[in-house]
Amino acid sequence: MLVTKYVITSSESNILPSDIAMKIYGSKYIVTVKETCFGVVINGEEEVINALVKEIRALDPAGIFIKDRGFPPGDPRRCRGRRGGGARPGFYMIESESKMLPMISRALASEGIVPVIPKKKKPLPIKRLEEIVRNGLS
Amino acid sequence: MAKVIVYPPTSMILYDLVERMGHKALVVSEAVRNLVTASGIESPPLNVTPEEPKKGLRYAAVDVPSGVRGRMALIGPIIEEAEAAIIVEDPGWLTGCSGCSRTNELVRLLIRTKGIPVLDLSYPTNDDEAKVFVQKIRTFLEGLK
Numbered sequence: 046m047l048v049t050k051y052v053i054t055s056s057e058s059n060i061l062p063s064d065i066a067m068k069i070y071g072s073k074y075i076v077t078v079k080e081t082c083f084g085v086v087i088n089g090e091e092e093v094i095n096a097l098v099k100e101i102r103a104l105d106p107a108g109i110f111i112k113d114r115g116f117p118p119g120d121p122r123r124c125r126g127r128r129g130g131g132a133r134p135g136f137y138m139i140e141s142e143s144k145m146l147p148m149i150s151r152a153l154a155s156e157g158i159v160p161v162i163p164k165k166k167k168p169l170p171i172k173r174l175e176e177i178v179r180n181g182l183s
Numbered sequence: 184m185a186k187v188i189v190y191p192p193t194s195m196i197l198y199d200l201v202e203r204m205g206h207k208a209l210v211v212s213e214a215v216r217n218l219v220t221a222s223g224i225e226s227p228p229l230n231v232t233p234e235e236p237k238k239g240l241r242y243a244a245v246d247v248p249s250g251v252r253g254r255m256a257l258i259g260p261i262i263e264e265a266e267a268a269i270i271v272e273d274p275g276w277l278t279g280c281s282g283c284s285r286t287n288e289l290v291r292l293l294i295r296t297k298g299i300p301v302l303d304l305s306y307p308t309n310d311d312e313a314k315v316f317v318q319k320i321r322t323f324l325e326g327l328k
Contacts, residue, residue, distance in 0.1 A: 047220065048216070049216070051195070053195060102203075110195055110196065110199040111198070111199050111202060112195040112198050112199065112212075113198060113208075113210050113212040113213060114212050114216075115211075115212040115213070115214075115215025115216040115218075115219055115220075116215070116216075116219055117220065120219070122219070122229070134282075135193060137276040138191070138193050138194070138195070138274075138276050138277065138281070139195055140276070141274070141276040142194065142195045142196050145196065145306060145307060145313070146196070148307055148309070148310055148312075148313035149196055149200075149307070149313055149316070149317065151310055151313065152307075152310070152313040152314040152316065152317040152318075153317055155314060157314075159314050159315055159318045160311040160314060160315065162311055162312060162315055
């Protein structure tokens with residue numbers, strides 16, 4: 046079965062989308078590759094893609110992220126070149142999560158002690174607020 | 184290897200972390216792929232046939248908006264398949280399959296009432312939170328069979 050995966054690089058990674066594309070071109074695998082601004086889209090048989098993903102991830106284990114995709118690369122139903130421009134629907138989620146990738150990369154790379162995070166202050170309960178208002182008015 | 188459903192079901196970070204730690208991430212793109220790459224296209228462009236809303240009726244009543252039922256036709260079978268779940272609240276952007284708030288409420292409800300192990304998290308906003316985020320997911324996934 047043909048599957049499609051995104052290979053997305055963290056903005057702090059030393060690996061560029063073009064490096065990944067060149068790695069795939071030089072590999073023994075027969076897959077379709079599309080280079081994008083945030084990484085590459087690869088399409089091929091499931092076993093081939095799984096093996097390739099492991100090799101790509103080895104380039105920068107903490108800085109390269111993989112995501113599954115339903116539509117094949119360049120599909121006219123999603124490709125903006127055929128739809129008259131504009132980002133395709135799924136791009137916004139990738140864009141939003143891409144901003145967090147450097148933090149996640151550093152967390153994956155660090156094997157140290159996990160910090161204790163103080164609990165966030167909860168908003169004032171409504172009953173307590175009512176008490177304060179009543180006391181203030183009386 | 185456990186089948187772990189992630190919420191948002193289009194999350195790159197959660198999909199990657201689950202697969203990276205040796206489990207199968209259940210995401211909506213697999214359901215989309217089955218529809219859009221099916222060899223016999225009955226209903227172009229997305230191949231959504233009258234059967235899809237019928238599948239959605241298993242999870243939402245007939246008077247529920249068709250968008251909810253249509254989305255549940257994709258996400259509902261994934262929830263049934265799931266053996267564990269990771270839910271991240273307040274995601275920044277939800278569009279496409281995940282762009283309906285009512286569907287998302289129903290998805291979270293069905294996951295919680297299924298009785299599977301659920302990990303609740305928030306997206307990290309700094310390095311310390313990111314370390315805790317990754318550590319919690321790692322510990323949760325290591326505890327699964």
